[in-house]
Amino acid sequence: MPEVLLLNGPNLGILGRREPEIYGTDTLADIERAVGEEVAGRGWRVVARQHDCEGEMIRTIQDSYETVGAIVNPGALMIAGWSLRDALANYPHPWLEVHLSNVWARESFRHDSVLAPLAAGVIVGLGALGYRLAARALVATVP
Numbered sequence: 001m002p003e004v005l006l007l008n009g010p011n012l013g014i015l016g017r018r019e020p021e022i023y024g025t026d027t028l029a030d031i032e033r034a035v036g037e038e039v040a041g042r043g044w045r046v047v048a049r050q051h052d053c054e055g056e057m058i059r060t061i062q063d064s065y066e067t068v069g070a071i072v073n074p075g076a077l078m079i080a081g082w083s084l085r086d087a088l089a090n091y092p093h094p095w096l097e098v099h100l101s102n103v104w105a106r107e108s109f110r111h112d113s114v115l116a117p118l119a120a121g122v123i124v125g126l127g128a129l130g131y132r133l134a135a136r137a138l139v140a141t142v143p
Helices: 028-040 054-062 082-090 129-141
Strands: 003-008 045-050 069-073 095-099 121-124
Touching: 003 028, 003 054, 003 129, 028 045, 028 129, 054 082, 069 129, 095 129, 121 129
Parallel strands: 003 045, 003 069, 069 095, 095 121
Antiparallel strands: none
């Protein structure tokens, strides 16, 4: 069965408890389930991983070249995750960058992503719905 990589970065493992006024009340398990629902009609399943370390994220990407595409929330690694950027540059399939909060409505250090120029698309500020939209985009664009 074809698989979609759902990769979440630092601090996203505590969603639902982490600053719910910014990140919402959905847990990572809720998001994983929602993404699974979106891709199921295409016959795909979700492989979900969350890492608090950039190196572990890189290893997951390198071990996931056989997936059909990816949804990546790098968290704060979007700012200076140059090694993560290199790994995503070599990932052979479309991937989308997702952020729960509107990064441009927050602190100025969050306004630039070193990853976004490589992504097939970027979705920010829509909370957990952003993950569903990213899944829909993959379903619609992956041959």
